[in-house]
Amino acid sequence: MATRRATHAGSWYSDSNRELGKQLENWLNAAELTHGPARAIIAPHAGYQYCGACSAFAYRQISPVVVQRVFILGPSHHVRLAGCALSSATKYRTPLYDLRIDTQVYADLDATGQFERMSLDVDEDEHSIEMHLPYIAKVMEDYKDAFTIVPVLVGSLSPDREAVYGRIFARYLADSQNLFVISSDFCHWGHRFRYTYYDRSWGDIYQSITKLDRLAMDIIETLNPAAFTDYLKKYANTICGRHPIGVLLQAATYLQKAGTNGHKISLKFLKYAQSSQCINMNDSSVSYAAAALMFE
Template sequence: MKTPLYDLKVDAEINKELAEVGFTYIPKQADEDEHSIEMHLPYIAKVMEDFRDQFTIVPIMVGGLTPEKEEFYGEKLAKYLADPQNLFVISSDFCHWGERFRYTNYDESCGPIYKSIENLDRQGMSIIESLNPKEFTKYLKNCGNTICGRHPIGVLLQSISTLQARNYKMSLQFLKYDQSSKCRDFSDSSVSYASASLIFE
């Protein structure tokens, strides 16, 4: 895969393994329409620049999934997540708030709108840190938070759950949270961002 820095090599062997257990290749048009992978590959290339000829990548796009499908794919990815030679990058924004996103959930008891958004996001972050996929699904159903990568997060949580059943010990901690702007009025809009790290203990 091409980046402005250098080309990244896709791991054909692992792609084949995943195809054999239920992963599918996306149609060319869907691939061309989706831009998220293009946003991440240059950063991965930069971070890994000193090892440019020593690693491969396995890009996985996650669309709309049922909780059952999240569990299915999470189980299939668990062995790769457990391998210390592998690095997983799970991408998601958090709340997309505003009329243009058709989401204006607001709890007045939190104060200004941006504080309500943060409270909503931090509830979700806390559940993700608890590594409980069912609670995360319940949270999304109850509040409808517009976390665009909710399904990749769900797959990750299911993968972690699979490994926990095999006595792996892990912890996940959010490191930073921010918003693109501070919404104070219903004519405002913002997108939230959060970063976290998963550690095997």
């Protein structure tokens, strides 16, 4: 039974149980509960020194008492993937405690024929899922033996493929015992990211980046996957979790069309931050945003 190591602990976040727990607690205490209980959240996956405080605004919306399963959809940064992949491990290690993979849900997903398996090496190289594990462990610590996780690595999906996975995940999103964590940073701006879109009418560079990201967030809040695809075509904004976000939007759209037992699905962005403020064309920054989706 393979266990995925916490390969980014000690560099991207603290590998000390006590220090990490305290840090997460402080960030969560500083965030307000305004849009919960969350059925899904969107949160960043950078080093905690950059995005930990922002992430807390998404994680604060979770009601751990109802959650029995946590789906984590993270984009693939290192391997080319046309679809989605499941882990080869049965447990994910964190400095707080180990998280168990839901083998029954994995078997159900395997049965669709739409998922491949990633190797343990690929899994341990990827940070987009791992960076959410300590936050999940912290929020769920009072129920640590009562929940499982369903990590899914999301490849470069076409809009049609996003719709296929959206339909697969819709029935899980409809279940109040499930929580979806959508892993995404927002604009990666600068020459090192090969993206320097700048509209001077929007102010300084960092203000232009903010406007660009706000346009995306406003569209995501409408839960319209086609509008989000059009936005990405127009601006090519480097939102690394655009495909996991697309899958969530497709799942929500599918449920809305099917009728969600009279529930209204509502997604709101609660926090936005940038790693630094870009003033000139040689600067660079990464943007972070936290959102929660709930069934009202």
